[in-house]
Amino acid sequence: MPISGPPSAAPSSSTPLGVAVLGAGTMGADHVRRVDQLVSGARVVAVADPDEARAAALAAGIDGCRAFPEPLAALDAAGVDAVLIASPGPAHEEALLAALDRGLAVLCEKPMVPDPEAALRVVEAEAKGGRPLVSVGFMRRFDAEHQRLKALLDARELGAPRLLHCRHRNLAVHPYFTEEMLITDSVAHEFDAARWLLDQEITAVQVFRPTAALPEHTGVNDPQLVVFETDGGVVVDVEILANGGFGYQVQTEAVCERGTARIGEAHGLMTNTAGRWGGEIAQDYLTRFADAYDREVRAWVAAVRRGTTVGATAWDGYAVAAVAAAGVEAQRTGRRVPVELAPRPAPFMNAV
Ligand SMILES: NC(=O)C1=CN([C@@H]2O[C@H](COP(=O)(O)OP(=O)(O)OC[C@H]3O[C@@H](n4cnc5c(N)ncnc54)[C@H](O)[C@@H]3O)[C@@H](O)[C@H]2O)C=CC1
Ligand SMILES: O=C1[C@@H](O)[C@H](O)[C@@H](O)[C@H](O)[C@H]1O
Numbered sequence: 042m043p044i045s046g047p048p049s050a051a052p053s054s055s056t057p058l059g060v061a062v063l064g065a066g067t068m069g070a071d072h073v074r075r076v077d078q079l080v081s082g083a084r085v086v087a088v089a090d091p092d093e094a095r096a097a098a099l100a101a102g103i104d105g106c107r108a109f110p111e112p113l114a115a116l117d118a119a120g121v122d123a124v125l126i127a128s129p130g131p132a133h134e135e136a137l138l139a140a141l142d143r144g145l146a147v148l149c150e151k152p153m154v155p156d157p158e159a160a161l162r163v164v165e166a167e168a169k170g171g172r173p174l175v176s177v178g179f180m181r182r183f184d185a186e187h188q189r190l191k192a193l194l195d196a197r198e199l200g201a202p203r204l205l206h207c208r209h210r211n212l213a214v215h216p217y218f219t220e221e222m223l224i225t226d227s228v229a230h231e232f233d234a235a236r237w238l239l240d241q242e243i244t245a246v247q248v249f250r251p252t253a254a255l256p257e258h259t260g261v262n263d264p265q266l267v268v269f270e271t272d273g274g275v276v277v278d279v280e281i282l283a284n285g286g287f288g289y290q291v292q293t294e295a296v297c298e299r300g301t302a303r304i305g306e307a308h309g310l311m312t313n314t315a316g317r318w319g320g321e322i323a324q325d326y327l328t329r330f331a332d333a334y335d336r337e338v339r340a341w342v343a344a345v346r347r348g349t350t351v352g353a354t355a356w357d358g359y360a361v362a363a364v365a366a367a368g369v370e371a372q373r374t375g376r377r378v379p380v381e382l383a384p385r386p387a388p389f390m391n392a393v
């Protein structure tokens with residue numbers, strides 16, 4: 042799709058950034074609340090969802106915010122300077138291309154676009170516009186523990202990383218969740234986090250599935266072990282559990298030349314009583330990563346005002362989609378599948 046729209050100008054420092062939120066489900070509602078109540082310098086001016094009642098319910102609580110049943114119509118609403126996409130992954134390409142066509146900055150929830158060919162179209166559309174507009178919502182990059190681990194690895198304080206052991210356990214997932222989405226929706230986070238933490242590309246993926254019968258209540262063969270290799274020789278294993286039923290846990294342990302480092306052990310409130318000790322496990326990502334989402338959206342608003350992007354780029358979104366495609370094939374065939382990456386375009390000069 043050609044870039045035909047005029048480039049959007051960020052509003053002056055005294056005018057809040059007008060944000061259109063596409064998708065009024067779990068994440069859309071959380072981001073609307075965040076922009077409305079926690080982030081200064083931005084306001085929600087439009088909410089779109091084919092489920093009209095959802096969009097209307099969210100917009101009703103915000104002065105000057107309009108609800109749209111047609112997602113793309115929201116992009117043309119008065120006062121829209123930027124777009125936050127929180128619809129399901131398969132709807133992202135259309136929304137991203139429409140936003141880029143209008144020169145609007147976008148924060149797109151992960152996965153940027155689930156399939157790599159479509160993701161590459163987004164990379165190309167942004168490149169044609171000549172400036173960075175796409176930020177992808179891989180919020181672990183804004184999580185304090187992940188940032189500390191990255192700083193440690195970057196400084197080589199423990200020597201070079203050799204292995205990452207990751208656990209990604211969900212209480213439950215949406216009823217529409219499929220086996221493939223274990224890879225494209227959930228392990229997508231580890232694909233992005235590993236690339237970012239290690240500053241390396243992922244070269245091959247394998248998936249191991251227990252042979253036990255499919256649990257009737259979920260439709261997903263749980264758990265699975267996803268193992269991938271990087272071009273720096275690091276091996277990463279990820280236990281992915283979609284319907285664990287006890288809480289939400291995201292843990293990463295880096296095994297390096299001279300030691301190990303682990304994040305994700307926090308248990309919130311710890312109690313000691315009657316001869317026992319105990320802690321709490323967060324029940325969902327909205328709780329576990331609340332601070333990360335807040336920091337992400339604040340950083341995004343500030344970046345849009347400066348005319349740039351923040352966090353994962355469209356290229357990162359594409360790279361994760363390419364790795365996920367290999368992962369889905371590995372899951373289907375039981376084979377080790379190499380990752381095919383397109384040549385990387387030159388980065389924008391002012392990207393952060
Ligand atoms: N960063 C993170 O930790 C998380 C990210 N996500 C991502 O956020 C996105 C949304 O996920 P959820 O909120 O959990 O889904 P959800 O199913 O709760 O909500 C999705 C909403 O989008 C609406 N919708 C469907 N097609 C649409 C379209 N073309 N345009 C606008 N709205 C449309 C649906 O009617 C629904 O209200 C997904 O990309 C998902 O992967 C989800 C959970 C956590
Ligand atoms: O992005 C997310 C969900 O879409 C996904 O379904 C979960 O597995 C992840 O933990 C969560 O962060």
